[in-house]
Amino acid sequence: MPYVNIKVTREGTAPGASATTPEQKRALIQGVSDLLYQVMGKPHDSTFVVIDEVDLDSWGVGGVTVPEWRARSKAPPG
Amino acid sequence: MPYVNIKVTREGTAPGASATTPEQKRALIQGVSDLLYQVMGKPHDSTFVVIDEVDLDSWGVGGVTVPEWRARSKAPPG
Amino acid sequence: MPYVNIKVTREGTAPGASATTPEQKRALIQGVSDLLYQVMGKPHDSTFVVIDEVDLDSWGVGGVTVPEWRARSKAPPG
Amino acid sequence: MPYVNIKVTREGTAPGASATTPEQKRALIQGVSDLLYQVMGKPHDSTFVVIDEVDLDSWGVGGVTVPEWRARSKAPPG
């Protein structure tokens, strides 16, 4: 009975999107559930997946917020 | 000093509601705090309870989102 | 499909115990599941409960560890 | 590679604010990252910080919601 919590920044990564799309959520849920079945034999019905989106300025890395960190490191969104 | 986190889907389960109602939140907070006192003797003042509501399409079970899983299994909301 | 996470300090609160007992864990699991059914109509089968025990010196309150805080405040265990 | 999750009630604690301000978020992110470097030598780039704001009526202490608890105990916001 696995429980999986996925936290991502709230931003668009698909064309034209400003947040995680319904299609992406479905793909994450199916992919994680398939993975737990393949690796550990966990039945799909016993796996819960919860996806949280976090505002960009509420996520920190490198001692600064994500937007500041990306500007500093020239890192692409991710 | 217990810490309890309750995650539920964001939807109405009381008549006319579209989300967890203030009355339901109060009942959950009181009920969990009472339980920890009765079972383990934890003083009410030292118990924190945090309730999170999660969008239906951000919660997965059975490899699909909750709405798809309910449609498939004819399961009632829960 | 609620998910409930209960964190308590790892210590005995039942006579002779040095940790949460199996009976206490069962009472917490049943009590929380009953509560979610009574307050929100959540079916028992769709509620997951995970209990975590945390070492006393890994839990802080009042800016100090739990043992230091209890010594300072003459607070009873809880 | 530390991961730090900070949960606070969603309310203003700075003058004129009704929620955690961007300046406060930046200060929390920098302060926690600095702390993990000073205490444990963790490089800033390997520390993630996620700040969650929780509605006042979704946070319980003393068996009641935070607003009820403050009214009862004459406690200042915190």
Next chain:
Amino acid sequence: MPYVNIKVTREGTAPGASATTPEQKRALIQGVSDLLYQVMGKPHDSTFVVIDEVDLDSWGVGGVTVPEWRARSKAPPG
């Protein structure tokens, strides 16, 4: 910069194992990181994965512990 937390019961699901094996942990970490790259373009280096194992009697479903629930429902381990 995703953060993924996977919680599973502490038990063997591979031949001869009594807990999650190092190979299974590696497969979960790689699989989840690949998934986040494929679905959302998240660079591998910015994805953290934390796997927690939870004792069987600390995990509840259906109002009882996992061992009791399996005995009752004749459900296979999962």
Next chain:
Amino acid sequence: MPYVNIKVTREGTAPGASATTPEQKRALIQGVSDLLYQVMGKPHDSTFVVIDEVDLDSWGVGGVTVPEWRARSKAPPG
């Protein structure tokens, strides 16, 4: 009433240590509680801090476990 959860890998970062030391835990608890008071005026008594240590092979970054990632990137422990 903030709640802060700090997750670090279980390994020694102080001389001769193989895990987070009691002194380091105390410094983290005090430092985080001070920070929340300084930045947001949160009283020390209302801040909970929980420190979790995670086995090195249960933490993933870059699609691999922490030991593999460090070997690959020549990164220092952190």
